[in-house]
Amino acid sequence: GQKPVPANEQGMLTLNYYGKQGIFRTVPVVDIIKKRLKSVDELKNTIVFVGATEVGINDMRATPVDPTLPGIEVHATVASNILQNNFLIYNAKVTLIEIACIVLFPFVLAIILGLIRKTFIGLIMTFSFMALYFGLNYILFARYFLNIGIVFPVISIGLTYLSSEAYRNLVEERQGRFKKKAFANYLSPALVSEIIKNP
Numbered sequence: 001g002q003k004p005v006p007a008n009e010q011g012m013l014t015l016n017y018y019g020k021q022g023i024f025r026t027v028p029v030v031d032i033i034k035k036r037l038k039s040v041d042e043l044k045n046t047i048v049f050v051g052a053t054e055v056g057i058n059d060m061r062a063t064p065v066d067p068t069l070p071g072i073e074v075h076a077t078v079a080s081n082i083l084q085n086n087f088l089i090y091n092a093k094v095t096l097i098e099i100a101c102i103v104l105f106p107f108v109l110a111i112i113l114g115l116i117r118k119t120f121i122g123l124i125m126t127f128s129f130m131a132l133y134f135g136l137n138y139i140l141f142a143r144y145f146l147n148i149g150i151v152f153p154v155i156s157i158g159l160t161y162l163s164s165e166a167y168r169n170l171v172e173e174r175q176g177r178f179k180k181k182a183f184a185n186y187l188s189p190a191l192v193s194e195i196i197k198n199p
Helices: 029-033 071-084 092-116 117-142 150-185 190-198
Strands: none
Touching: 092 117, 092 150, 117 150
């Protein structure tokens, strides 16, 4: 029957590689010619790809799981992905999900950091948000084969924390200077400093 293949807008596929060289069974052609197979039934109901696996043939492909994966095993991976329907999906919808995460996670974190106003707790919340995103990313990858990026959302979360801390320190410094000027004419410098530390 017909099987949908999740190609992206450029007509390219994101393969779900199963492992390094040797993940698929290989049978040397010489074993077939010299009838070394125990039975022809060993190849019954299987898809057979004919190709070279020797390094000297120069049919090696660099992949995420193996820098020298034989090209024939790449073709076998494509066939297996189609039959098992477990391609990694990276298309416009996945990009939208990633953009949504880049916007929503920092937005919610910024609100929380604005309410907390404590550096240590803010740092804990930031790492918690990163862990939450890692968990969400893993679930979407493991269950739905969505290949969502990790780098940019995590960077956006980290930058949100740094921006929040920089803004908070800047505001507190300005407020401290204002209070110091306001009370300088009425209170001793030591008492003014204490008020600024514990408003």
